[in-house]
Amino acid sequence: MQFHGPQMLEFQEKGDERGHLIVCEGEGQDIPFDIKRIFYIYGTASGVIRGQHANRETEFVIINVAGTSKIRVRDGKGNEAVFTLNRPRTGVYIPRMIWKDMYDFSEDSVMLCLASEHYKPDEYIRNYEDFLKAVQEENPEV
Numbered sequence: 001m002q003f004h005g006p007q008m009l010e011f012q013e014k015g016d017e018r019g020h021l022i023v024c025e026g027e028g029q030d031i032p033f034d035i036k037r038i039f040y041i042y043g044t045a046s047g048v049i050r051g052q053h054a055n056r057e058t059e060f061v062i063i064n065v066a067g068t069s070k071i072r073v074r075d076g077k078g079n080e081a082v083f084t085l086n087r088p089r090t091g092v093y094i095p096r097m098i099w100k101d102m103y104d105f106s107e108d109s110v111m112l113c114l115a116s117e118h119y120k121p122d123e124y125i126r127n128y129e130d131f132l133k134a135v136q137e138e139n140p141e142v
């Protein structure tokens, strides 16, 4: 499986008459990395924007295991996309150095985040101008 840029992923479903079961294997099977950390976000009001950061090192896969939300991604080179998360069997892959905003959370939203790295606050870029500068430094030709 190839993973180029932010993209929607569809996971294997192993459901049967007893109900649904979604499998999300790491290390390049369903997602491109070995999962080192998970966290989940719930109880966020619909008007709130979360995220608003980019990560120098960490890749993520973000899944709404319940409810719905949206994610806007920007690469700092003029490209942006909006993904709607509204099914437990889909997720969005977000590579490193992508600015992300999560918003439009439904009341029942539970957003599960799978991360490739342990938490290190200093690899988060929380200022958009700093993000643009860091993109320029990595891509001097752009």
Ligand code: TYD
Binding pocket: 037, 039, 041, 050, 051, 052, 119
């Ligand atoms: P934050 O990154 O602001 O959340 P979001 O991505 O939803 O905007 O994190 C909120 C708080 O939780 C902040 O104090 C840092 C802390 N935190 C951890 O301690 N470990 C983690 O893995 C994450 C994602 C956050």
